[in-house]
Amino acid sequence: MYKITSNLVHVQEIANAGRGVLAKQPIPTGTLLLESDGPAAHVVHWQYRKEVCAQCFRYNLGRTLPVKHASTGKVFCSPECQSAWMSEQGELAIEAWEKLYGFVALKANTIVQDHVFATVCARPDAIEIEAAWSKGDKTVGQMRQQQTASSKKKSHPLVSSQNIDPDILGFLLSGLLLQHHNPNAWEAEMLPLAADPTPYTSNRDLEAHVNSYIQLAAILPHLTTDHHLTSNICRTLISTANHNAFGLRSADGDEYLGYGVYPSASYFNHSCSPNISKQRVGAMWEFRAARDIAVGEQCCITYLGGDEKHLTVLARRARLESIWGFECACPRCLEEDRVGGQ
Ligand SMILES: [Zn+2]
Ligand SMILES: [Zn+2]
Structure with a gap:
């Protein structure tokens, strides 16, 4: 049932953290670990309904997209996207x-x-x-x-x-x-x-x-x-x-276009110093090694969308606790605890 099929990692139960993704062999920076499927459930926010392709989520600086399916109101970046969506x-x-x-x-x-x-x-x-x-x-x-x-x-x-x-x-x-x-x-x-x-x-x-x-x-x-x-x-x-x-954002990150649930991508746990970076490619996500990863190391993304870089350990924990309901004990948080970080 685990959908990650890469021979580089496997999904395993981890003490106190549910499932997690672990490296089976050394993984060099930049390696592609997972390409997700399209979302199982998602929404493009109402305010972007004319600007985001219903099929590939393309967004072009707020321009109204050229193809509209009249009876459903869905818009598309191309006739190809419209036919793919319909079928x-x-x-x-x-x-x-x-x-x-x-x-x-x-x-x-x-x-x-x-x-x-x-x-x-x-x-x-x-x-x-x-x-x-x-x-x-x-x-x-x-x-x-x-x-x-x-x-x-x-x-x-x-x-x-x-x-x-x-x-x-x-x-x-x-x-x-x-x-x-x-x-x-x-x-x-x-x-x-x-x-x-x-x-x-x-x-x-x-x-x-x-x-x-x-x-x-x-x-x-x-x-x-x-x-x-x-x-x-x-x-x-x-x-x-x-x-x-996962939030669907514009390429510059400024516009919050909608969100989607991606079951195949939800095995990654959180770290405030993530070793996996994610990037949206159309309606899918790609997950790559952000640095060299050792055998047995857990592969983590950040749930804080990049904000973790600037936040203190207290601020990060407060946000993770309020939204995801856990107290972060990632290596960075533990290290900042040890040296008395605020
Ligand atoms: Zn499209
Ligand atoms: Zn943390």
Whole structure:
């Protein structure tokens, strides 16, 4: 089930750190260790919807891309990318993206994304999370009864009154479609990923996620009926994304275009002095040795996106603790502890 096939490294359980990647032989600087697959679930942020290719994530300094798929609203850098996207997605997925696009267009004046920026004051705990999702399930259950009782296409009153967040909707739909297309990949790749049991930054954030589930169930009733759209699947997507997502940034790093979950790339642990560098090439990631690596050494990337270079040990630990929930004990942190670094 481990997807790293390079004969240079292997994936192994590591004391107190889950899985990790270890060097099987000396690895010289610059060696390519892994090319990931495309993302299992991802989203291009709403504000970049006209500027980032839906297939290869190309972004050209904020220019609107030339090819647009009218019924789904997806944009592409070339007709080739559009055809590749269409054949990879398939009919059912394209229809689902069309429904989502129509829904978002209809409710464009209710787009609210301020929950994303909520300061971390009251993170909902496991009990609150459970309660919110079971309320969501109850609403979806009622909707299904109404849908079967009448063939009239009337929106549930709750859905009409809710705000929407296209980023959450798009991310969840991309993951739901993976689960639908390829349940084996879902089982083998998504379920084993480290999951955050309390991934919501605030009650508003929790509510925005549960509402997105209800809205998807309202616009995609067939996926709900055949159990490809369940609260469990949504919750798995949200809690794995919190610990495994890679940010999709523009080449200069200034624009945060979206994020994706890359199961084959999530075996690398974190170090504040990483020996592996990662670079996005289109929709994939390449992982290379950033320096010579000895046999048995753990291969680590940084989760801090380069910021680790300038941050103190206290600042690094605080950020890693708040986002990923662990206290960093990498060699650099331990060394800075020893010499009394601040
Ligand atoms: Zn493209
Ligand atoms: Zn560290």
